[in-house]
Amino acid sequence: MSDDVLRVRTPIGVDYGWTAGPRSTAYLQGLIDGKLLGKRCPTCTKVYFPPRNGTCPMCGVLLGDDDVEVGPAGTVTTFCVVNVPFLGQKIVPPYVAATILLDGADIGVQHLILGIDADKVRMGMRVEAVWKDSSQWGPTLENIDHFQPTGEPDVEFTDYAGQL
Ligand SMILES: [Zn+2]
Known part of the structure; x- marks a missing residue:
C-alpha cells in the first residue's frame, strides 16, 4: 500500500x-x-x-x-448523447447536448435537448426554446433552460447540410 x-x-x-x-x-x-x-x-x-x-x-x-x-425554434444539426457522469453534473445521464440551427440563423448554438428520450433525438429534428422564468434572466443563453421537440416534421438533411 x-x-x-x-x-x-x-x-x-x-x-x-x-x-x-x-x-x-x-x-x-x-x-x-x-x-x-x-x-x-x-x-x-x-x-x-x-x-x-x-x-x-x-x-x-x-x-x-x-x-x-x-428562433425561438430551430433544427438539430448534430448532437451527442451524454452517458458519462461527472463532478457537478446537474442532469442525470443519458441526456443530449445538441447543435441547434435557430430559424433565421446561419450558425448553430449548443444547448440541451430535453422532453424526449435521448435515444429518440435525431439530426433534422425540430425543437423550440423553453425559457426559464423571466425573473431569472440575465445576459446569458442560459435564460433558455433547454430545447424540446416541436412535433413538426423533420427537416431534410440537404436543407441544413451547409450549416454543419
Ligand atoms: Zn460574410
Missing part, C-alpha cells in the same frame, strides 16, 4: 472583465429582454447568432448594425 497522495481538491477562481463591443452588447441585451438577436453580414448575408466578435469570419467585414431576431 502506497502513501502517495493521489488527489488534492483545491477550490480556485478567476475574476476577469470583458468588453463585449457593440454587436455582442446587442446580443447580450437581447437575451436580458428575452429576444434572440443576431447580426447579418452585409457581404454574404449570413446571420450570426451569437455575433461573436462582430465580424464575418468568411468575409472579414464588420457585421451590420441592424438586429436580426432568430
Whole structure:
C-alpha cells in the first residue's frame, strides 16, 4: 500500500472583465429582454447568432448594425448523447447536448435537448426554446433552460447540410 497522495481538491477562481463591443452588447441585451438577436453580414448575408466578435469570419467585414431576431425554434444539426457522469453534473445521464440551427440563423448554438428520450433525438429534428422564468434572466443563453421537440416534421438533411 502506497502513501502517495493521489488527489488534492483545491477550490480556485478567476475574476476577469470583458468588453463585449457593440454587436455582442446587442446580443447580450437581447437575451436580458428575452429576444434572440443576431447580426447579418452585409457581404454574404449570413446571420450570426451569437455575433461573436462582430465580424464575418468568411468575409472579414464588420457585421451590420441592424438586429436580426432568430428562433425561438430551430433544427438539430448534430448532437451527442451524454452517458458519462461527472463532478457537478446537474442532469442525470443519458441526456443530449445538441447543435441547434435557430430559424433565421446561419450558425448553430449548443444547448440541451430535453422532453424526449435521448435515444429518440435525431439530426433534422425540430425543437423550440423553453425559457426559464423571466425573473431569472440575465445576459446569458442560459435564460433558455433547454430545447424540446416541436412535433413538426423533420427537416431534410440537404436543407441544413451547409450549416454543419
Ligand atoms: Zn460574410
